[in-house]
Amino acid sequence: MFVEVKARSGYHFGGPLAAVTAVKQRKLIRMALDYLARSGLSGRPCCFDVVGVLIRDGRPELEVVTNAFGAGW
Secondary structure, X not given: OEEEXXXXXXXXXXXXXXXXXXXXXXXXXXXXXXXXXXXXXXXXXXXXXEEEEEEEOOEEEEEEEEEEEEOXX
């Protein structure tokens, strides 16, 4: 399992979860598959959780999406 964390101080450019676009997901999948290959773990399924952190009044608000996307085989 891999976790991507995105933080934002507001919604000016969308929320933190909106930053994990399809392009970003493809990049994360490529990096994860490369890591697994280099670690001798090729062929293992992997999934990604995404944590969005929104800072409001100096306090973090968290939103967690488990199994947000996977590498697909």
